[in-house]
Amino acid sequence: xxxxxxxxxxxxxxxxxxxxxxxxxxxxxxxxxxxxxxxxxxxxxxxxxxxxxxxxxxxxxxxxxxxxxxxxxxxxxxxxxxxxxxxxxxxxxxxxxxxxxxxxxxxxxxxxxxxxxxxxxxxxxxxxxxxxxxxxxxxxxxxxxxxxxxxxxxxxxxxxxxxxxxxxxxxxxxxxxxxxxxxxxxxxxxxxxxxxxxxxxxxxxxxxxxxxxxxxxxxxxxxxxxxxxxxxxxxxxxxxxxxxxxxxxxxxxxxxxxxxxxxxxxxxxxxxxxxxxxxxxxxxxxxxxxxxxxxxxxxxxxxxxxxxxxxxxxxxxxxxxxxxxxxxxxxxxxxxxxxxxxxxxxxxxxxxxxxxxxxx
Amino acid sequence: xxxxxxxxxxxxxxxxxxxxxxxxxxxxxxxxxxxxxxxxxxxxxxxxxxxxxxxxxxxxxxxxxxxxxxxxxxxxxxxxxxxxxxxxxxxxxxxxxxxxxxxxxxxxxxxxxxxxxxxxxxxxxxxxxxxxxxxxxxxxxxxxxxxxxxxxxxxxxxxxxxxxxx
Ligand code: SF4
Numbered sequence: 001x002x003x004x005x006x007x008x009x010x011x012x013x014x015x016x017x018x019x020x021x022x023x024x025x026x027x028x029x030x031x032x033x034x035x036x037x038x039x040x041x042x043x044x045x046x047x048x049x050x051x052x053x054x055x056x057x058x059x060x061x062x063x064x065x066x067x068x069x070x071x072x073x074x075x076x077x078x079x080x081x082x083x084x085x086x087x088x089x090x091x092x093x094x095x096x097x098x099x100x101x102x103x104x105x106x107x108x109x110x111x112x113x114x115x116x117x118x119x120x121x122x123x124x125x126x127x128x129x130x131x132x133x134x135x136x137x138x139x140x141x142x143x144x145x146x147x148x149x150x151x152x153x154x155x156x157x158x159x160x161x162x163x164x165x166x167x168x169x170x171x172x173x174x175x176x177x178x179x180x181x182x183x184x185x186x187x188x189x190x191x192x193x194x195x196x197x198x199x200x201x202x203x204x205x206x207x208x209x210x211x212x213x214x215x216x217x218x219x220x221x222x223x224x225x226x227x228x229x230x231x232x233x234x235x236x237x238x239x240x241x242x243x244x245x246x247x248x249x250x251x252x253x254x255x256x257x258x259x260x261x262x263x264x265x266x267x268x269x270x271x272x273x274x275x276x277x278x279x280x281x282x283x284x285x286x287x288x289x290x291x292x293x294x295x296x297x298x299x300x301x302x303x304x305x306x307x308x309x310x311x312x313x314x315x316x317x318x319x320x321x322x323x324x325x326x327x328x329x330x331x332x333x334x335x336x337x338x339x340x341x342x343x344x345x346x347x348x349x350x351x352x353x354x355x356x357x358x359x360x
Numbered sequence: 361x362x363x364x365x366x367x368x369x370x371x372x373x374x375x376x377x378x379x380x381x382x383x384x385x386x387x388x389x390x391x392x393x394x395x396x397x398x399x400x401x402x403x404x405x406x407x408x409x410x411x412x413x414x415x416x417x418x419x420x421x422x423x424x425x426x427x428x429x430x431x432x433x434x435x436x437x438x439x440x441x442x443x444x445x446x447x448x449x450x451x452x453x454x455x456x457x458x459x460x461x462x463x464x465x466x467x468x469x470x471x472x473x474x475x476x477x478x479x480x481x482x483x484x485x486x487x488x489x490x491x492x493x494x495x496x497x498x499x500x501x502x503x504x505x506x507x508x509x510x511x512x513x514x515x516x517x518x519x520x521x522x523x524x525x526x
Contacts, residue, residue, distance in 0.1 A: 011425055018374050018382065019422065039421040041376040044457040051454050063451055066380025066476055110383065113390075129390035136387075147380040147476045356379050 004032070009344065011040050018355040020348070026341055034336035034344075036329060042359040046319055053314040054080050054289055055154050061306075061321060065357045066147045067110065070103040071299045073152035076319065078233060079308035080154045082293030086285055090235075092156035094276040097234035098166070099143070099151070101265040101272075105173075106135040107300035108258045108265075109180070111352050112187065115255065118345045119196045127183055134176050138169050156282025166273045173266045184259045197252040201335040201347045204249055213331040214324050215302020216261070217351050220254035222247035227298035239271045251350045258352075261300075288312050299324055301352050323357035367399030368490055371409035373429055375462065376452070377416025380476035381443035385413055393479045400486065406432040411489050412439045413482075414468075417449045419457045423465045430466045436496035438489040440470045443477045450475060 005026050011019030019040040025033040048060050061076035062069050074096055081088060113128030136146050142161045143149040151158050187193055203213065208221035218225050226243035228236040244260030246253035289310025297304050302324030309318045328351040335347055374382050388395050389402055403409055406429045418426055430439065441462045444450035448461045462468055469492045472485035 011422070018379065019425065040419075040425070041374070041416070042419060042421065042457050043376050043417075043452045044455040045452060047456060048452075048454060060451055063378045063380070063475075066378045066383060069378075069380065126390050129387065130392060133387075133390075133392040145476070146478065147383060148378075354379065356374075356377065 003027070007341070018353070020353060020355050022336075022344075022348075024336075024341070024344065029341050031336055031339050031341060031344065034333050036333065038355075038359055040359070041356045045360055046321065049316045049319045051315075054308075054310070054316050055285075057316060057319060058153060059150055061319065062150065062152070063148065064321065064323070064360055065354050067107050067354060068103060068299045068301065068304075068357070069148050070099050070152065071297060071304065072321070073149070074100060074233070075295060075297045075304060075306035075321070076308070077152045077154050078297070079293050079295050079306040079319070080289060080310075080316070081285075082295060083289050083291045083308050083310055084154075084285065084287070085291075086155055086283065088156045088283060089280050090277050091160075091279045092281045093235050094272055095157055095161055095281060096152065097236065097239075098161075098169075098269050098272050098276075099139075099149070100234065101268050102135060102139055102169075104300045105262060105265045105269075106132055106139070108262045109135065111258060111300075111349075112183070112255075112262075115187075115346070115349050116193075118349045119193065121193065124183065124186055131176055131179050131183065134172060138172060141165070142169075153282065155285035156280070158282070160281045163276070166276065170270045170273050173269060177263070177266060180262060184262070187255055187259060194252065196343075196346060197255060197350075198250060200251045200343050201339060201350065202248070202250045203331055203335050205247070207334060208249070208331060211330040211334060212327050213302075214327045215299070215352075216254055216257040217302065217328050217331055219243060220246045220257045221249035225303070227296050227303045230296065232295060233297050235272065235275075236268075238275065239268050241268060251346055254350045288314055289316055301325055301354055301357070302327065304357075321360065323354065323360075325351065325354045325358045328353070329358070366410075367401065368410045368486070368493065369401050369403045369408050370411040370413050370486065371403055371406055371429065371433070372413045372415070373426060375414055375416030375422055375426060375446060376419050376458070377443060377445055381415035381445070384476050384479050385415060385442060385482060388479045388482050393483060395483060395486070406430075407434065409433050410437060410493055411486060412437060413442050413486070414439065414446050414462045415442045417445045417452060417461055418459050418465050420459070423459060426462065426465055436493055436500055438469045438493045438496070439466055440472060440482075440485045440489045441468045442472045442482055442485065444473055444475045447471045447473060 007024045009022040011021045021037045023035040058076045062073035064072045109132040113125045116124035143151040203221045205222045290312045292309035295306045305322040307320040311317045332351045446462045470485045470489045
């Protein structure tokens, strides 16, 4: 038996903008075990419910993560609305759906860039992020922020987006579709890219189900699971779409799922804009929170879970969030066993880890 | 505006930020803002870096990491705290696992406010940092020790403490 060595990976590592620490037990060049250790970003923000009332809490929860911030704000607001029995106007639901898909678009483009960076394709990384700036411009124009929006509130949205702007958004997105296609073709067709991804880190369908993988990781292994289909948030039920499924379960499949979703998001936004009704975007909310509510929402990285419980006070008793990366870590540890040391960064990236979500 | 003879290299570490500021730091490096045209390169190795960009506040788990990275950087060096979390703790200030801004463990030279800090603001912060870097370098050449500021004194204490532990 070859000699075993332990190689520490992280917390400060060039490949990840975020700190995650893994102890990689290697035999020659093969990883036999990966032991994650966490807690570098733990803030303990769920406990802030004792100090912030429910409407302020939406902004705190939004800051769990700067990449899927809109979804978190939405989840928190919707959980409180559910507990209070507030029904938000139709237009607000549509706008939330549109903004959520825009965040998915920016999140996936960001991820494609990071993936390119992980296998050393610098120019592709830069191009992905250049295209992403167009989406950020849209978000900045409509919400006022580039990554943290603070537009969701309990009862609806803080501001309306007029129909004129919505049409412009659709046109802009149509305009960059061609550019995105050029970039994603590189991921799908380029041999050097394929060499790094095809057949690497295979997660079988059984494992994905058993380890409770979520989002693109599960969908890349052939599990049909998309919380948007459950139709408990937004207006996805009226937009008529099919989840993007790949069956190979390797890094390439996970990449293809996300690429599929980039175009799907553009389509969903166009469909939502075509159907959006007129009307107000928020209802006044008064009083205390009584009761509890649970909600599952599809974030760019997979299923996120929000729970709010109030005991007839302005302050919630409990606000619980479970994020997608948390559920994908067991799958990651599984795929890391037996992989090459050189593939570790790519494997970590293909679950699209968001450590600040996981640790909160 | 500062003029500096050498290309400043930056290292970025995510304290306990929400990612918002981190992706803005990365956005500075990409074609839209492109700080590379000024010779600024993001390096993963603290021993190559002149400017330390920290996002997010410090907590129990990562304070040692932040200190270690800071100590591994060669003199002269500049620390830029990016985002309100890194400046003071921000929205998370009252969380139980937040010790406060980055300046609780290492001396900070430039504070960039904002939640999230905009790329323009981050670039401005780095440029301000370069002036400080130049000043520190001049002082080193002249053999003057940098004026002892309070945060630096604090760092000295921490250092000796840590030395004691090992
Ligand atoms: S300042 Fe705001 S955007 Fe930046 S890390 Fe803190 S919460 Fe996130």
